[in-house]
Amino acid sequence: MRASVIAHRDYVIADIDNRIYGAFLEHLGRAIYTGIYEPDHPTADKNGMRGDVAQLVRDLNVPMVRYPGGNFVSAYNWEDGIGPKEQRPTRLDLAWHTSESNQVGIHEFADWCDTVGTDMMLAVNLGSRGLEEARNFVEYVNGPTGSYWGDLRKKxxxxxxWDVKLWCLGNEMDGPWQIGHKTAEEYxxxxGETAKALRAFDKSLELIVCGSSHSNMPxxxxxxxxxxxxxxxxVDHISLHMYSSNHDKHTPNYLAHNVKLETYISTVASTxxxxxxxxxxxxxxxxxFDEWNVWYHSHKQDRAILDGKHGWPHAPALLEDIYNFEDVLQVACCxxxxxxxxxxxxLACIAxxxxxxxxxxxxxxxxxxKQTTYYPFYFASLFGRGRALNLLVSSPVYESSLAGEVPYLDVSGVENEAEGTLTFFLVNRSGDEQLEVDLSLQGYADxxxxxxxxxxHEDLNAVNSAANPDNVRPQQGSGAKAEGxxxxxxxxxxxxxMVRLSVAKG
Structure with missing residues (x-):
């Protein structure tokens, strides 16, 4: 099969906001405890944070991390995570049917963010709580000393x-599963009133209001x-969430999920x-788009914990999808x-x-x-910064029951003018045929x-593990040619x- 692409330096979609390569950490399962925080680990720093994990995060160059949830935030008391650790209460988390020790709170998370070189994106509880608690949290984080909350932070x-700019006004408030679920009018x-109060404190904050939890919501x-x-x-942004799954083991439909994602974004943009x-x-x-990823591999194994059959365990293994090579293609398309x-x-956060x-x-x-999906996120985060080019793509297509006609070639192009580079990220969705791509470079020279x-990989189900961490990994390519x-x-x-070119303007 053959496909053609035209990249013209004057046909630009937009300057890419680097924050589309953000991430998310929730008090859920082992994301925090034995994830980033494990005081007894051989690599732990003086704050109890795992050094090996911190280095892998630094390598991703993540611009911000959303915290502390997620469904967790809708019944979270942020005050539980401040003050002496020995005095912090253990709470029962209704979202994930686990217990929360509160050994990690805003101070510990902020110090970790400094360590890995990222900014905080914080969420307030508009489920079980409301405007007053949100205002107090923002003042504790950003307020001056000489005020009650600023002095408490100093103590x-x-x-x-911390001067945190990004604040999420709740989480998935359209979802009946959410603690404190509300109608659109109620929420x-x-x-609106919470945003008004936060603006009275600081007009420069970037506020994110909850949109739909996914595009299948009624x-x-x-x-x-x-x-x-x-x-x-x-407000400044509206949040959207979407997870991709392949329960039916139908790869062509699975790899069409990002077409549905694109329609979702376009519909909300029109709204x-x-x-x-x-x-x-x-x-x-x-x-x-502050929650997105593949999520389906762990559903069966999670059920017993979520149904309360194991009581209220602390930091159990939950939502631990082990990603395969097929998921590499899906994440790259997203x-x-x-x-x-x-x-x-x-803004976007891999979740x-x-x-x-x-x-x-x-x-x-x-x-x-590193899971298999680490690599496409790594390449995009490091080299997908600059101007997004409006590519003209002609590709053979296949019919998908999920999204109609889907091109076999999925491609994006990014020009980094300061570095003099042009980077293309390409996926062949076909499992049968090689795709020959001819990409015309117009307005570029040399x-x-x-x-x-x-x-x-010959096996779509191939995974990485602690015993075999390099089973699925990128290899140096040799067949890309730039000439004429x-x-x-x-x-x-x-x-x-991923193909990167050095270019000059022609």
Whole structure:
């Protein structure tokens, strides 16, 4: 099969906000405890944080991490995680039917973020709590000393404010599973008033209001319209969530999920435009896609804990999907979608970062390793920064019951003008045929291949493990050629590739 792509330096979608390569950590399963925090681990620092995990996170260059939830936040008392550790209460977490020791709270998380070089994206509880607790949390984190909350923060070891800019106004409030679930009218009114109070404290905050938990919700996209009509003038982003699954073991449908993702984003973008017009606003609300990933491998094994059959365990193994090579292709396609929709998607968080549906796994007391999906996220985060190009793609297609016609080639292109590079991320969805790609470079000169990485495996079900951490990993490619104003590259069946070029403007 053959596909053609035109990349023109003047055909640009948008400048990519680096924060689309964000991540998420929730007090869920082993994400925190024996994930990032394990005081007895051989690599633990003075704060009890695992050094091996911290290094793997640093390598990803994650710009921000969302915390502390997730469903967890909708019944969370942030005050439980401050002050002397020996005085912190153990609480029962209703979201995941586990117990929470509160040995990690805002101070410990903030110190960890400093260690790995990332910013905090914090969520307030608008489920079981409300405006007053949200205001107090923001003042504790960002307020000056000389005030009650600032002085309490100083007493607990931190005099200077953290100056956190990103604040989520609750989590998935459209979901009946959520503690404190609300209708769109109820939530929109509460979120609007909370946003107004937080703006009175600091107009520079970036506030994120809850959109639909996924595009199959019966209230979608009416939820977005109602909530935005209450909040449009006081928030900056609306959050969306989506997880991909392959329960039917049908790879062509599975690899079409990002087409559904793209439609989801476009629909909400249209709803934003509608509310903007209706409210006669001059502001532009954008999308925070702050939960996305593959999630289905662990569903059966999680059921007993979630049903309460094991009581209230602390930090049990939950949502520990072991990702295979097929998931590499899916994650790569999702990342391509965020690049192509970078005009409206300004924040995104892979959910989650460690152990819980995560690219990084750990053994308590033992090794940390990269899951298969670590690599496409790594390449996009490091090299997908710059301007997203509006590529003209002509590719053979196949018919999917999930998304209709789906091109075999999924591709995105990013120009980094400061570095003089052009990077393409390519996926061949076909499991049978090699895809020959001819990519015309228009407006660029002196193109040369500086890096070519390929991921391909004979077994779609191949995984990495502590015993075999390099079973699925990228290899140096050799077949990409840039000459005569074009790039040619061959994509084997079911493969992912990154090709980086040095370019000059022609």
């Amino acid at each position: 607990n070891g931190r005099a200077d404010p 929109g009114r509460l979120a 209230t979608y996209p009416e939820w977005e319209r109602v909530v935005l009509e209450h909040t449009y003038e006081s 934003i435009d509608y509310v903007k017009a209706k409210t006669r606003s001059k502001r532009k609300v954008t999308i925070s 990342l391509n979608t965020f690049i192509r929709k970078s005009d409206v998607v300004k 989650q970062l460690v152990n819980v549906i995560a690219p990084i796994m750990t053994e308590p007391g033992g090794a940390a390793w 193109a040369g291949v500086v890096d070519h990485q390929i991921m391909v 104003g074009s790039l040619t590259v061959s994509l084997p069946p079911h493969s992912y590739q």
